[in-house]
Amino acid sequence: MSTDTQLDSWEVFMQARTGANFIHQGSIHASDKKMALQNARDTYSRRGEGTSIWVVPTSEIVASSPEDVDMLFDPSNDKIYRMPTFYTMPEGAKNI
Amino acid sequence: MDSIQDKLSKDEALLAKFEEKVQAGESVEPRDWMPEAYRKHLVRQMSQHAHSEVIGMQPEGNWVTRAPSLRAKQILLAKIQDEGGHGLYLYSAAETLGISRKEMIEQLHTGKAKYSNIFNYPSLTWADIGAIGWLVDGAAIVNQVSLQRTSYAPYSRAMVRICKEESFHQRQGYEIMAQMMKGTAEQREMAQDAMNRWWWPSLMMFGPHDTDSPHSADAFRWKIKRHTNDELRQKFIDKTVQQAEVIGLTVPDPDLKWNEQKGCYDYGEINWDEFNRVIRGDGPCNKQRLEHHIRVHTEGAWVREAAEAYKNKNEQQSINLN
Ligand SMILES: [Fe+2]
Ligand SMILES: [Fe+2]
Numbered sequence: 001m002s003t004d005t006q007l008d009s010w011e012v013f014m015q016a017r018t019g020a021n022f023i024h025q026g027s028i029h030a031s032d033k034k035m036a037l038q039n040a041r042d043t044y045s046r047r048g049e050g051t052s053i054w055v056v057p058t059s060e061i062v063a064s065s066p067e068d069v070d071m072l073f074d075p076s077n078d079k080i081y082r083m084p085t086f087y088t089m090p091e092g093a094k095n096i
Numbered sequence: 097m098d099s100i101q102d103k104l105s106k107d108e109a110l111l112a113k114f115e116e117k118v119q120a121g122e123s124v125e126p127r128d129w130m131p132e133a134y135r136k137h138l139v140r141q142m143s144q145h146a147h148s149e150v151i152g153m154q155p156e157g158n159w160v161t162r163a164p165s166l167r168a169k170q171i172l173l174a175k176i177q178d179e180g181g182h183g184l185y186l187y188s189a190a191e192t193l194g195i196s197r198k199e200m201i202e203q204l205h206t207g208k209a210k211y212s213n214i215f216n217y218p219s220l221t222w223a224d225i226g227a228i229g230w231l232v233d234g235a236a237i238v239n240q241v242s243l244q245r246t247s248y249a250p251y252s253r254a255m256v257r258i259c260k261e262e263s264f265h266q267r268q269g270y271e272i273m274a275q276m277m278k279g280t281a282e283q284r285e286m287a288q289d290a291m292n293r294w295w296w297p298s299l300m301m302f303g304p305h306d307t308d309s310p311h312s313a314d315a316f317r318w319k320i321k322r323h324t325n326d327e328l329r330q331k332f333i334d335k336t337v338q339q340a341e342v343i344g345l346t347v348p349d350p351d352l353k354w355n356e357q358k359g360c361y362d363y364g365e366i367n368w369d370e371f372n373r374v375i376r377g378d379g380p381c382n383k384q385r386l387e388h389h390i391r392v393h394t395e396g397a398w399v400r401e402a403a404e405a406y407k408n409k410n411e412q413q414s415i416n417l418n
Contacts (some may be wrong), residue, residue: 002131005404006197009188017101026254027188029197032410043184046177047261066128 007031009058012040014050030055038081118319123249126192134318138248139193140209141320143200146186147211149179151385155219156228164222171224171268178265182258189250205390213227213371214297216379223258223276223283223290229269231291231298236333237262239302247319270339277343291340292348299363300371302329308368333361 007029013022025044030036036055044050064072080086089096110129117124124130153176160176163169187197203209214232225410240262244255276287303309303325315321323331333352340347351364374382 004400006201007400007403008193010242023329026185026257027191028184031400031407035403043181046174066125082288 007035010036010040010055011058011061012044013054013056014040014044015052016050018051022052027058028055115317118247118302118317119277121319123252124247125249128260130149131318133314134320135193137318137320138251138316139190139195142186142193142251143195143203144211146183146190146200147204147209147217149183151211151215151389152232153179154388155215155217155381156225156384158219159222159225162222163225168272168417175229175265175268178261182254182261185254185257186251189254192250192410205386205393207377207386210375211380211385212301213374214301215385216374216382217293217297218380220293221286221290223273223286224294226269226272226276226287227290227294229265229267230273230339231269231294232301233262233265233269234331234336235298235301237266238328238335240368242321242328245319245322270343273345274343277345288345295348296370299329299366302326302332303366304371305366330360333363337361381415 008031009027010030011027012025014025015022025040028036028039028043030039033055037053040053041050042056045053076082111131112132114124114129124134145364156172156179160169160172163172187200190200191197200209204211214235219228230349237259240255240259244259246252246255260398273287276283304381306312306324306326309325312321312324337347337352349364351362353362354360355362373379377383
């Protein structure tokens with residue numbers, strides 16, 4: 001019996017410079033964490049595109065479903081008190 | 097009985113919604129509903145694209161050990177490594193459609209999946225490395241720039257990344273050609289010979305003429321394709337002819353002529369018999385390219401097996417520790 005596989009899939013997130021958000025880049029295949037980091041670097045950062053990398057097993061990603069879009073991402077227009085413009089500031093108050 | 101009717105009308109409603117969304121210019125993500133034909137078309141196109149990047153490493157790899165200088169060798173290695181990377185971006189983007197990497201490679205090995213015809217031509221001299229970078233990558237760029245706006249988001253994202261890396265590929269090829277054209281008579285002849293052999297196959301990379309393109313209607317309606325084969329081919333010709341002139345190369349097409357009225361070049365008849373012959377497997381290197389891929393894949397199996405065994409051993413150890 002052949003045990004040959006294409007190894008596990010991992011999702012790659014990279015930070016372009018310190019202080020920035022980690023952004024999803026794509027995925028790679030690797031058998032373990034160490035190989036995943038190495039392959040992520042070789043695949044997604046050949047020109048100094050990153051300063052830091054996260055790798056996460058693809059099977060561990062929990063994603064929302066497109067059908068839930070209305071429920072999850074309701075713009076909450078009925079909650080306009082979340083906007084700074086909702087509030088009336090006293091006449092003459094500055095820097096607020 | 098009722099349920100079949102229900103399902104049909106539900107699918108129709110989903111399809112209508114999908115097409116409306118795509119028409120509005122929205123992109124499609126992996127978990128969104130999509131028609132089966134859309135998924136199929138993309139799997140075919142993206143896996144073919146990925147295989148092309150990987151198989152394309154072979155004609156260039158042929159010259160790594162014979163590059164004329166250390167500089168040239170470093171550049172060529174970096175370029176080939178990029179192409180491997182492009183293959184990986186595309187395989188992982190295709191995997192989001194539910195096909196596994198293993199299946200894609202099997203399909204390549206059995207001939208069910210294709211790769212670009214251009215890589216079935218041999219790289220005979222160092223000038224071929226120049227011609228490949230300049231013409232083959234140049235043609236690929238025209239196609240890939242257009243695909244940056246393809247409707248399937250993971251494909252589009254991979255294209256954006258690839259396009260950023262491609263301009264170095266084309267420039268290093270053009271530099272080789274320019275250098276050889278400034279060299280000895282023999283070097284100039286070598287460059288012209290490479291031009292003569294790669295020009296027409298490069299034009300064929302865009303595929304058949306629009307009038308002979310059988311299943312492109314869906315691809316346009318679903319915005320997988322954004323420009324026709326002939327549009328892209330014309331764009332490539334129009335920008336490449338001037339580059340050839342600058343360095344003194346002759347485009348091997350006696351019918352090539354600037355058309356003042358249309359504002360673009362007219363060009364001669366493409367040899368579609370040759371194109372079809374090479375697609376059917378009768379190109380100069382079809383057998384060699386595939387055999388090489390199969391051999392390397394098979395010989396590399398122990399590495400993947402060892403990696404899996406190492407992972408399993410470590411997992412077992414951490415269980416025992418707990
Ligand atoms: Fe590429
Ligand atoms: Fe390239």
